[in-house]
Amino acid sequence: MDGASVRRRLVRDTRVRIALVVLAVIALSAILAPHIAPYDPKQQLDITHLNGQPPSLAHPFGTDPFSRDVLSRLIFGTRVSLAIALSAVAIAMTFGTLFGAIAGYVGGTVDAVLMRIVDAAFSIPTLLLLIVVIALWGDIGIVSLTLLIASIGWFTVSRLVRAETLVVRNADYVVAARALGMPGWRVLVRHVLPNVVAPAIIASTLAVGNVILLEAGLSFLGIGVRPPTPSWGSIIQDGSERVSDLWWLTVFPGLAILITVFACNALGDALRDALDSGQLLSSFDDAPLSS
């Protein structure tokens, strides 16, 4: 298996093309938010005449009870939701990968201790933990929220990476690297890590969707992103008490969440298929007939 054939397999996949286009549009709107949003997302436009107005030409996604433009809030909310999801996953993945790789590569007591920590972490109901921590902490910012979400997301990655490391560390090229006099940490960084990140990448792609849902859930509960900052979850929260008459406050951000999570999962699945069948193919490469 190599980069080129994985890439080829991915671009041929229709799921991947659609998912990438969707994610590109969403990412672009997040980046270009100040330029494409018709209004300031926090500005209360006209408290008397524009509160809770249904979609119209001037406000395609309607306005919320505070007379703010929902489309503008949704576009700016994309920034917040995506930034939290991507950074939380990046942090969790980096930490989890290092944790798992060190445990698997060093082995012995170190492995036993590190993995018991992971086991312990797994036994805690994470959503409950988050709610308790945030409740005790009180008003938290977006950075702390991101770190908190990351802190409960790395165990899975570290387990996956450890399992892969246990396989790779006995690969001939790792023994060969040691036989050539390479220091242990360099073997780990140069020869083990690049060969164990595949499962971490797949897990992370799938995790982005989950974190978006988690952030939306927390914000909906009123303990995630705080008003007046818009995020997909907090917009839904703004309309939660009047779902029956202000449906546009729930439906549009809900659709945004749905589409993004769907695209992330489709991409993750496709990536898994591509990398897995790649492994399958490479084991055929080793058959005597093809050499």
Next chain:
Amino acid sequence: MTPPLLEIDNLRTWFYTDSGVARSVDGVSMRVDAGETLGVVGESGCGKSVTALSILRLIRAPGRIEPGSAIRFEGKDLLTLAEADIRHVRGNRIAMVFQEPMTALNPVFTVGDQIAEVARIHTDMSRKEAAAKAVEMLRLVGIPDPERRATEYPHQLSGGMRQRIVIAMALVMNPALLIADEPTTALDVTIQAQILELLADLTRRLGTSILLITHDLGVVAENCTRVIVMYAGEVVEEATTSDLFRHAHHPYTEGLLGAMPRVGGHAERLATIPGTVPAPTNWPAGCRFRERCEYAWERCEQEHPPLYQIGEGHVSRCHLAVEPERRANRHVPIAAQVGAGAA
């Protein structure tokens, strides 16, 4: 007499597994002289690869090199060197070529990078100099168009080429000793011959000694000056190559020679040695080959044979050395009697 380049003295490498202590290498002694090619033969599980890994201290837990073992190389005991010093020996003074060229190269780096890396570990060469060195090594091991090949990934190369790359990596630092662990087993026959030819040619030019581990006596006959036969974690016979082929003493060596296919021989079934190697967690008392031996008698059951000197540079771990008349008394080995129905 100059001291040998490598001298292994009573090496014992044991693995502490859940099913008991596997005494994979159990008191092995051997020496490699400067410039010579020493063959080590034996079937799978006899301890030859573990011996090789022990020389470079590449044994991982649960394996352990037992105290009392010694491996002297260029005047140092490798087993007592500090970690940083043994790293200086690995890849630099002693290099290793592995059996599987398919897996001995890292799939995510170009072969040029991987060769250059060896030079960068052991010297303060710049990235550029190391890359040039890599191309030079590729040329040395007979890879056509080395500049282009250096930028390719392992999967783009054939098995024979990959093994050439592995050899190039091993020879970058011009080591004094090359340990080749079944270097041709995974290759087809014509490529095998080319690779062995290449190894012989390079080491002749560079003056490198080789410890050639193999289960193929044909490979030994063509490449080695001396041979060590291992069985069940021990050396059972040691002789010059011509001596071994003409006057094999140990019944196990006889069996190995009998199991070799011969060109022009009658189309009979190949001879085999009945039974299998006992488990390393439970070596039998007495002679470890006893149950598979055609000559075994009571003494073999009670007394673990020492290495008897039976000629100039020729030793054998068999009581036949002191009771040669027993050779007339051939019988069906115990291992074959048990499986009589199958035979």
